Amino acid sequence: MNENWHQQLKSQHRDQLLESGQMLFLRHGLHQVKIKDVCEEANLSRVTFYKHFHSLDELLLTIQMQLVETLTLSVSQAANPVVSGYEQLESMLHAWVHFSKLHPDHIRFIQLFDINFEAYHFQPDLRDTYEHFIRVGKEKHFLLNALTTGIADGSIQNATPPLKLAQFIFTVMMGMLQKMVTHSSHDLHPLDHQMSEQLVDMLLQYASSENTGHQKSSS
Structure with missing residues (x-):
């Protein structure tokens, strides 16, 4: 149960980063968005970001x-x-x-x-x-x-x-x-x-x- 919960949370965080990134790229363009912007929009830390994307x-x-x-x-x-x-x-x-x-x-x-x-x-x-x-x-x-x-x-x-x-x-x-x-x-x-x-x-x-x-x- 605990392992399943962690997996669900990890998947949720990844989806949040993808959704936040999509919205910010559309709003500001591909060159203006920074990692900190995505993290702030998703309400997640940079540590969490790097767990999913390099x-x-x-x-x-x-x-x-x-x-x-x-x-x-x-x-x-x-x-x-x-x-x-x-x-x-x-x-x-x-x-x-x-x-x-x-x-x-x-x-x-x-x-x-x-x-x-x-x-x-x-x-x-x-x-x-x-x-x-x-x-x-x-x-x-x-x-x-x-x-x-x-x-x-x-x-x-x-x-x-x-x-x-x-x-x-x-x-x-x-x-x-x-x-x-x-x-x-x-x-x-x-x-x-x-x-x-x-x-x-x-x-x-x-x-x-x-x-x-x-x-x-x-x-």
Whole structure:
């Protein structure tokens, strides 16, 4: 019981540091935040900080990777494996928009990190860690299964190789959603909701553009 309590407390402290770091980086930018700021925001000591992270840069990378994983997992779970690949992709894209409406700060942080990554002076080992994370994510893309299923069942007939198509859809979706969530601090503007639906329709049409006999799902 005592060991379990200590483990729960350790996990709680780590989450507090991640949440505080995310909020401060978004508020002040990646270069203005110090370890003492994160500790004060989390109401934890520097000793506790160093029990979880070797540096502020490690905290920053951990936040980014956790947010990317949370986003991709949430979108992936929207796919129903018993329906066509097109319908899986459709559900995932709508889930992506919904996630962005519920968690706009996730999207904002990913954008902030991506913009600054190349110019940020990470230690080589940390940069290698993140580049490996991104490389694996691209090679095992979370949209890939839906696209390959769609190609196999005929509901997706775009001539682009599925991995490149997945990366294209990711780039377009994130680019548009990042632009839209900057309009408001809390949610997507109603006009942006309409734009996001149009974006989803456009990407779905593009993915199945060579399939003249395909019928969209009624959802």
